[in-house]
Each structure stands twice: as structure tokens, then as C-alpha cells.
Amino acid sequence: MDDPSDRIGLTDSAFRRMAFPAVSLLTSSDRLAARRFIEAQGLAFEETFDDLVGVYEGSALVATGARDGFILKMLAIERAEQGGGLLGELVTELMRLGRAAGHETFWVFTRPEHALSFEQLNFRLLVTDGPVALLEFGGGLDRYLSRHAELRRPGRNGAVVANANPFTLGHLHLVETAARAVDTLYLFVVREDRSVFPFDVRLRLATESTRHVPNVLVLDTSRYAVSAGTFPSYFLKRVDEVARAQMQVDARLFAAHLAPAFGVVRRYVGSEPYCPTTAAYNEAMARVLPEHGIELVAIPRIAGEDGFISATRVRAALARGDLGAAARMVPPATAAFLRSSEGLEVAARLVRELSGATL
DSSP states (O other), X not given: OOOTTOOOSOOHHHHHHHHSOOEEOOSHHXXXXXXXXXHHTTOOOOSOOSXXXXXXXXXXXXXXXXXXXXXXEEEEEOGGGTTSSHHHHHHHHHHHHHHHTTOOOEEEXXXXXXXXXXXXXXXXXXXXXXXXXXXXXXXXXXXXXXXTGGGOOOSSEEEEEEOOTTOOHHHHHXXXXXXXXXXXXXXXXXXXXXXXXXXXXXXXXXHHHTTTOTTEEXXXXXXXXXXXXXXXXXXXXXXXXXXXXXXXXXXXXXXXXXXXXXTEEEEEEEOOSSOHHHHHHHHHHHHHGGGGTOEEEEEOOOEETTEEOOHHHHHHHHHTXXXXXXHTTSOHHHHHHHHSHHHHHHHHHHHHHHHHHTO
């Protein structure tokens, strides 16, 4: 199948695309027209995007699309123009702009009945869950799995997915308990860099803190678990209808692709007494994972002097300026980081944020 950026022949749709190419919608009037058009097509206009493009025929806007990072969205086409080449025109222009911004792989969320239209543009269907289909262009999933091919081990394996913001004694208890029950335990650290502790720090502390457990392998999630693409509501700590749909997609993506690649038959989570978002995510996994032959195992959290240990409580202690309380809830590697100059900078930022929130 040809790349959607190719232009071969002069069919009617190709001629239409040449005559009316996709252009960036830069002015306030253009964007107002795009909002009205998108909403008239029954879609929600989203304020956050990097690029917004459209196709005009004369003075009439007949198609729109937007790019937010690597995600293509708000793809809307006038009903009379659907089935032609306008979708390819929008996608081609958005991916051109995305490549210029440094992206190689692109995602689109659509209704399952529209998935074939994107597959004809070389998108790969990754997962379908209820009214949502997720497709990818650019082979990112295959590259991710190839990058970690040397970590694949035979046997009945388990997985823990952790943001580890930062890595605590609670995380360590979960990993040690799970590792005793499987041949290999994969500790997937969330790669998305939207947390207080940077990804490289979170990955390093998880690796150093679990080095004594011989059957634990630490790797990143890329964008295939708890990412801005699959589950952006996680980072907003929001639970609503949209967030619940994202949880389902995230869980099914893991179950359909990551779990079989690494022989994962169990996913381990900590019981969640504090965070409603994480609790709802655990419930979504309990529904989805068994459909793929994966058991969800919840491990009771351990408690410290003042209650259950969690990364949230560690950050709260740092925000209060209580480094001692924070250090008591984390393994030695994390405690050493908290006392380092880099760790003290993180703590100072938390203090400033707390002071600003209480003004």
C-alpha cells in the first residue's frame, strides 16, 4: 500500500486535493470557523493542539484536522465530501507538520466503523474497545518491542507498571512480592515526563532499588501504557466518562500487545486506599485483562508510622519540608537521591508549589 503522502495520477479526488490543499488555520476567524464546523459534525472542539489545518472550497470550510503532539484529532469532513481524498490530505499535512516537530509515529482515536479509512492510509489498528479504536502510523510499537527484544524471557511472567514518582518502599514491597510468584517480573516504569520526578530519575531509582531481586527486569513503557496518548487523565487525577474510556483502552493495549510479547500472564497492582483515579484504573484492568488470559493480582499496601506508604505521601512530606519523614518511606537509593543536590531541588520546587497553593 502506498504511503498517504504519495500522489499518483489525477483522479477526481486527487484533482480536488491539488485545487484545495490543506492549509494551516492561523487567524482567529479561521479557528472560529473550524470550531463551528467541528461541532456541527458532532465532535468536540479541543482547545489544546499544536497544529490546526483545514480545506476550503471557495469560502466554505469542508474539512478540518488537528495535531496534538503525536496524536491526530478533530478530523472532520463535510458529509458530501466523505469517501474522497480529503482525509488523506488532512493526514498528510498534519504528519508533515508533526515530522518537522520531531515525531515519527502518529496515533488517531476514532470510532471502529471509521478504522478502515485510516488503515487504507497505512495506519495499523492497535486496539478496539467499545466505541473507540486506536490506530498507529509509523511502526512505533514494532520498534519498541524490537528495542526490548533482548529482555524477553520464557516462562510464566508477571508485570508491574509504576509511575514511581518517586520509588517507595511500597513499590519495593509490590515488586518483591510479585517476583516470588513468577519466573520473570517486568517492572515497566512510565516514560511520560509529566511527574515531579523526571523519567530518567524514576527509571534509575527503580533499577537501583530492585537490583537485588534477580528475576526483575526494568524497562520503560514508551507510549504503550499510562501515557499522554493512552491515559492522559491519569496525570490530571480525573475520573469521569472520558477517563474511564481511556483506562479501558490503556488496559487493552497492554493486554493485546505488551503482555504477549513478554509472556506476561499476571499483572500486579497495589491496593489503592488514596487515589480514586488509580482505584478506577485497577477496576478497569480487572474487567479487561481476564478477557486476554491475564490475571490481575492486587497486593495489600504496607503501612509506615503514619499510615499506608505511597508516593503521594512522600511528595507531601517533601512539600512540608520534612525530608526525614520522606526518607523513612523510601528505599536507600531513593533516600540518597532525596538528599542529593538534585533531590533537594525537587523538594524545594514542591515547597514552592505548596506555598503558592496556600496563598
